[in-house]
Amino acid sequence: DCLSHFQVGASLQVRNGADGATSGIARDQIEAWFRDIAIDNRSPAGVKVNHVTGLMYPPVFYAIQKVAGHLGMMSWKLKQRVGDRKTRDAIEHAAYRLMSYPNYLYTGSVFTETVTGHCIYRGNGRAWIERTWDMRPKSLTIMLPEQWRTVLVDGEKWHIGRLTINTETGETREYRVNDRDVLHIMGFSRDGISGVDVLQLARDSIGLGLAAERQQAKHFSRNAIPGLLLTAPKESFRKSGSAEEWLSEFRRMHEGIDNAGKTALLTNGITATALSHSGRDSQTIESRQFQREEVALWWMLESMIGEGGQSYGSEEQRQLAYLKGLPGKIKKRWEEERDAKLLSEEEKNTGSHYHMMNAGSLLQADMSSTLTTLSVGIRSKIYSPNDARDILGLDGYEGGDSYENPFTSSNKNAPKPTDPKPADESDDDASTDSAS
Numbered sequence: 001d002c003l004s005h006f007q008v009g010a011s012l013q014v015r016n017g018a019d020g021a022t023s024g025i026a027r028d029q030i031e032a033w034f035r036d037i038a039i040d041n042r043s044p045a046g047v048k049v050n051h052v053t054g055l056m057y058p059p060v061f062y063a064i065q066k067v068a069g070h071l072g073m074m075s076w077k078l079k080q081r082v083g084d085r086k087t088r089d090a091i092e093h094a095a096y097r098l099m100s101y102p103n104y105l106y107t108g109s110v111f112t113e114t115v116t117g118h119c120i121y122r123g124n125g126r127a128w129i130e131r132t133w134d135m136r137p138k139s140l141t142i143m144l145p146e147q148w149r150t151v152l153v154d155g156e157k158w159h160i161g162r163l164t165i166n167t168e169t170g171e172t173r174e175y176r177v178n179d180r181d182v183l184h185i186m187g188f189s190r191d192g193i194s195g196v197d198v199l200q201l202a203r204d205s206i207g208l209g210l211a212a213e214r215q216q217a218k219h220f221s222r223n224a225i226p227g228l229l230l231t232a233p234k235e236s237f238r239k240s241g242s243a244e245e246w247l248s249e250f251r252r253m254h255e256g257i258d259n260a261g262k263t264a265l266l267t268n269g270i271t272a273t274a275l276s277h278s279g280r281d282s283q284t285i286e287s288r289q290f291q292r293e294e295v296a297l298w299w300m301l302e303s304m305i306g307e308g309g310q311s312y313g314s315e316e317q318r319q320l321a322y323l324k325g326l327p328g329k330i331k332k333r334w335e336e337e338r339d340a341k342l343l344s345e346e347e348k349n350t351g352s353h354y355h356m357m358n359a360g361s362l363l364q365a366d367m368s369s370t371l372t373t374l375s376v377g378i379r380s381k382i383y384s385p386n387d388a389r390d391i392l393g394l395d396g397y398e399g400g401d402s403y404e405n406p407f408t409s410s411n412k413n414a415p416k417p418t419d420p421k422p423a424d425e426s427d428d429d430a431s432t433d434s435a436s
Helices: 027-039 058-073 108-122 203-222 242-254 279-298 315-323 326-342 345-350 367-379 385-391 423-435
Strands: 011-016 021-026 075-081 087-089 124-131 137-143 148-153 156-166 171-178 182-186 228-231 271-274 353-358
Touching: 058 108, 058 279, 058 326, 108 124, 108 137, 108 182, 108 326, 124 148, 182 326, 203 279, 315 326, 326 353, 367 385
Parallel strands: none
Antiparallel strands: 011 021, 075 087, 075 353, 124 137, 124 182, 148 156, 156 171, 228 271
């Protein structure tokens, strides 16, 4: 960002020799060079942290997979208001199909999960909106966060990226896309224009965790048995290299996981002293635990797997508390962004259409509790019988759309039963009619 004073997208004209020729150097190229060479994306722990190595740290991968995966599980609905307090699915709208099939490359759940992962990991999730000749949305294409940046130019929001158009020659081209044609799901933002890159903020935490893992891996690769201090008499190894040969053979026989527990035979007066667990090793183990907690804080998770967290009365209450955190925030961003970019100006001004992300799939209880809840909802006229059957994945039935309490409401449309006439009365009536 130290080069931000340059005009966005402009080229730096560098004079080449006395002939006055110039060569264009794009701003993005200078930024990439500066960050890769001068900064090198290394954390204070000495471990390189970037968008690839960050995902190699299990707590980070778990946090992103949990939040992004859960939002990908949520179903989308595009509603149209009909009359007073009534809605229906707007199946004829151009954006309706995009909820399940953004384009031919991926389904709706993959699209939502991927863009959400970009949002919570890099601060910005983007997707290009392809439109028809009459400006209706046609498809949605994911834009990788490491290839794009968002800026404000002359009061307009733009997304600028440099993409490779020829993999053989490495030729690249700069693209500028107006924000009206980009679904932009932001995380926390300082200016409301672009989200803050969480990976850069959490580099120290992630780097320390990766460094601790690497240290433990080196320890077990070199010494799978307790540390030993071997003491040999002064005249035990007289020939040059004999000590190295003996130690190499000893290591071959006793080091490594497969050799754990073998009995050692020491000769020539050599003694062995087992070294106890060091304080540094204990600090490493504690550090790994603390790093898991720090990662949970970065992504607003109450706990990681294997850690104790707050206790709740039921699993449903735990899920509700979880949804009020980061998933609820991103869910709201998704709904607002889809309304702003996929609906027409008339639909937005009149409020006739709106997108809704349903979190019900994460709040499913056991069958007994679900049936009890639905029964109470029907009696309270919150659900119709067909609404309840739709939640259970069952087909509706004719007449099941009415909101009535089946235990108190009378069926006014049902025909009243009639008592059959006695047999003698029927015969008398028949004879009377015959005589007449």
